[in-house]
Amino acid sequence: MKRVTIGDVAAHAGVSTATVSRVLNGGLVAESTAARVWQSAESLGYSPNALTRSIFAGRSSTIGVIIRDLNSPFYLDLIRGVDEVAAAGDSPVMLANTYRRTDREVAQVRAMDQQRVRGLIITADETADDQARRMAQNGTPCVVVARTPPGLHSVSLDDVAAGQLMAAHLADCGRTRVGVVRGGTRPTQVKRVEGLRQGLVERGLRQPEEVVVENEVDVDAAVGSLLHRNDTVVCTTGRLTVAVHTALTARGLKMPDDAGFLTMDDFPWASALGISVVAQPSYEMGRRAAQLVIEEPAAPARIVFQPALIARGSCG
Amino acid sequence: MKRVTIGDVAAHAGVSTATVSRVLNGGLVAESTAARVWQSAESLGYSPNALTRSIFAGRSSTIGVIIRDLNSPFYLDLIRGVDEVAAAGDSPVMLANTYRRTDREVAQVRAMDQQRVRGLIITADETADDQARRMAQNGTPCVVVARTPPGLHSVSLDDVAAGQLMAAHLADCGRTRVGVVRGGTRPTQVKRVEGLRQGLVERGLRQPEEVVVENEVDVDAAVGSLLHRNDTVVCTTGRLTVAVHTALTARGLKMPDDAGFLTMDDFPWASALGISVVAQPSYEMGRRAAQLVIEEPAAPARIVFQPALIARGSCG
DNA sequence: TGCTGTCCTGTAACTAGTTGCATGAAACTA
DNA sequence: TAGTTTCATGCAACTAGTTACAGGACAGCA
Numbered sequence: 062m063k064r065v066t067i068g069d070v071a072a073h074a075g076v077s078t079a080t081v082s083r084v085l086n087g088g089l090v091a092e093s094t095a096a097r098v099w100q101s102a103e104s105l106g107y108s109p110n111a112l113t114r115s116i117f118a119g120r121s122s123t124i125g126v127i128i129r130d131l132n133s134p135f136y137l138d139l140i141r142g143v144d145e146v147a148a149a150g151d152s153p154v155m156l157a158n159t160y161r162r163t164d165r166e167v168a169q170v171r172a173m174d175q176q177r178v179r180g181l182i183i184t185a186d187e188t189a190d191d192q193a194r195r196m197a198q199n200g201t202p203c204v205v206v207a208r209t210p211p212g213l214h215s216v217s218l219d220d221v222a223a224g225q226l227m228a229a230h231l232a233d234c235g236r237t238r239v240g241v242v243r244g245g246t247r248p249t250q251v252k253r254v255e256g257l258r259q260g261l262v263e264r265g266l267r268q269p270e271e272v273v274v275e276n277e278v279d280v281d282a283a284v285g286s287l288l289h290r291n292d293t294v295v296c297t298t299g300r301l302t303v304a305v306h307t308a309l310t311a312r313g314l315k316m317p318d319d320a321g322f323l324t325m326d327d328f329p330w331a332s333a334l335g336i337s338v339v340a341q342p343s344y345e346m347g348r349r350a351a352q353l354v355i356e357e358p359a360a361p362a363r364i365v366f367q368p369a370l371i372a373r374g375s376c377g
Numbered sequence: 378m379k380r381v382t383i384g385d386v387a388a389h390a391g392v393s394t395a396t397v398s399r400v401l402n403g404g405l406v407a408e409s410t411a412a413r414v415w416q417s418a419e420s421l422g423y424s425p426n427a428l429t430r431s432i433f434a435g436r437s438s439t440i441g442v443i444i445r446d447l448n449s450p451f452y453l454d455l456i457r458g459v460d461e462v463a464a465a466g467d468s469p470v471m472l473a474n475t476y477r478r479t480d481r482e483v484a485q486v487r488a489m490d491q492q493r494v495r496g497l498i499i500t501a502d503e504t505a506d507d508q509a510r511r512m513a514q515n516g517t518p519c520v521v522v523a524r525t526p527p528g529l530h531s532v533s534l535d536d537v538a539a540g541q542l543m544a545a546h547l548a549d550c551g552r553t554r555v556g557v558v559r560g561g562t563r564p565t566q567v568k569r570v571e572g573l574r575q576g577l578v579e580r581g582l583r584q585p586e587e588v589v590v591e592n593e594v595d596v597d598a599a600v601g602s603l604l605h606r607n608d609t610v611v612c613t614t615g616r617l618t619v620a621v622h623t624a625l626t627a628r629g630l631k632m633p634d635d636a637g638f639l640t641m642d643d644f645p646w647a648s649a650l651g652i653s654v655v656a657q658p659s660y661e662m663g664r665r666a667a668q669l670v671i672e673e674p675a676a677p678a679r680i681v682f683q684p685a686l687i688a689r690g691s692c693g
Numbered sequence: 694t695g696c697t698g699t700c701c702t703g704t705a706a707c708t709a710g711t712t713g714c715a716t717g718a719a720a721c722t723a
Numbered sequence: 724t725a726g727t728t729t730c731a732t733g734c735a736a737c738t739a740g741t742t743a744c745a746g747g748a749c750a751g752c753a
Binding site: 380381383386394395397398399402404425426428429430432433434 | 699709710711712
Binding site: 066081106108109111112113115116119121125131132137140141144148151153154156158164171172173174175176177178192195199303306307310313329330332333334 | 380422424425426427428431432435437439447448453456457460464468469470472473474481487488489490491492493502510515522524619622623628644646648649650
């Protein structure tokens with residue numbers, strides 16, 4: 062049960078641990094010695110301890126990712142992007158889910174710090190920013206996704222542009238009576254509605270009627286109230302797409318004839334259901350975030366991505 | 378930029394590193410000393426190095442998870458289950474995606490071994506089993522999901538029962554001409570079709586016509602060929618659900634009248650689309666797998682879960 | 694033969710912690 | 724007052740590696 066250590070390999074090959082270490086890391090060693098060491102390592106089934114290596118290096122090679130919501134397609138695509146870049150650079154990925162609970166966000170950032178991750182990608186509320194800035198000061202690159210807090214790297218969407226894209230599409234489809242379901246009070250959500258409002262007003266259309274909804278259970282009532290004075294429902298977060306769609310179909314409304322529907326974030330079934338969306342390049346955002354971790358730019362980098370409209374007929 | 382170490386805290390508090398360590402881990406220390414040490418740690422912003430702790434403990438507290446396919450709802454639910462149990466026990470989760478590539482599976486198992494993970498949850502082909510068994514021999518509990526290789530813990534579905542559930546439901550709905558899209562050649566897939574066949578034959582119905590499909594691009598042709606002699610399409614993997622559904626709707630077929638459709642694994646949109654499924658308790662399976670890692674049973678445990686039918690009308 | 698340089702390898706100190714053992718000072722008993 | 728016990732703390736060895744430095748062996752050259 063006792064693990065094979067570098068010392069065991071050294072003894073077996075009749076050399077010092079220093080020599081084994083040099084063989085493993087490509088130092089100056091005679092070819093015959095190196096061959097003997099490899100042979101010993103192989104026959105003993107030696108597996109070098111990455112933790113020990115990391116403590117010497119001052120940090121591990123792992124990239125930490127803190128995710129608010131593992132159910133959301135946006136975050137899943139983001140993870141895939143991070144994972145791809147990390148795998149290419151032989152960095153393991155450490156994942157932590159916070160279930161949208163602020164206390165867990167702070168705790169997870171602290172835990173990642175203690176794990177001495179090489180860098181950290183965070184999707185969380187402002188509460189965890191101070192902790193992240195402290196990490197950044199200690200030399201751990203931290204990238205915040207979907208917000209742009211000062212002093213930290215960030216990867217985010219041009220949310221105002223997303224709202225404007227929505228407005229443009231609605232105008233193109235002749236949708237004038239627009240109700241919007243806003244998912245909570247985070248800046249992302251506010252900016253999207255702001256963009257929508259601007260876009261509609263610029264085109265001489267009525268302002269959207271807005272309802273703020275925190276979670277799924279309140280969606281049905283919200284959609285019901287919007288339908289009194291509107292024939293089109295816009296949703297500013299992918300998280301509530303299922304609930305809003307269900308609220309519409311449960312009322313027997315067919316899209317686009319009975320009601321128009323436009324939402325955020327593309328997802329695998331959108332095409333089968335004919336739902337138009339404004340998509341974030343979530344996979345690319347994940348890739349970029351991981352690249353920032355690896356590149357460690359000196360000054361805080363703010364990468365802003367542009368949204369794209371994918372029209373599938375749910376607005377006409 | 379230099380990290381604050383336990384030595385710095387000790388010097389600041391005027392004690393030895395041993396005392397600081399004891400304060401942090403709850404050893405025998407005078408209250409006044411402890412208070413002084415906490416104070417110093419706080420004011421210096423000390424964050425203990427979890428890696429060093431782990432090397433002393435012989436292994437880290439991290440649970441490793443190797444996933445074949447981060448796009449699949451089954452694996453995502455599994456991860457959520459693992460994550461919940463891990464978080465409750467303060468274990469970080471290290472995630473690795475293999476993109477269904479065998480060489481990466483073996484490499485990832487090896488990498489997890491080097492990270493000295495506390496335990497490993499694996500969704501991979503047999504190729505990686507030897508590596509996993511070696512880890513298990515070194516005292517790292519390894520849990521294989523969806524297969525039951527000898528000498529390793531496993532968490533799997535009763536795949537034959539899943540097929541039989543499908544057959545029972547099809548018989549109930551009066552579906553007699555059944556074509557099945559089998560997703561590849563893994564034992565899971567073979568057993569599901571086997572159960573389906575048995576179930577249909579037991580009820581005096583015709584055997585299903587079977588097409589084996591490796592990936593999405595071949596699905597449309599496969600469904601097309603099945604529809605010549607069948608009015609119902611069964612899919613034995615959640616991975617191909619979107620593709621099969623698209624192949625049906627692209628032909629203008631409405632479910633259940635023009636064609637019956639039954640597939641594996643529940644997913645968020647199934648209810649909105651009225652698709653009947655045989656569901657795996659994937660979240661529970663993830664929880665159980667993580668529990669096995671934590672409990673470390675001496676003998677290999679084989680946990681088998683039962684599938685459940687969720688009828689939503691796509692078969693009539 | 695002596696001197697120098699190159700190549701290889703070992704010693705020992707280092708990373709950031711933990712822990713067994715020894716020590717010392719009070720506190721309590723005799 | 725002496726002896727014993729208890730409690731708090733420090734010393735030093737330990738985890739599994741890496742690496743600066745020193746030194747030995749050997750070859751090339753004068």
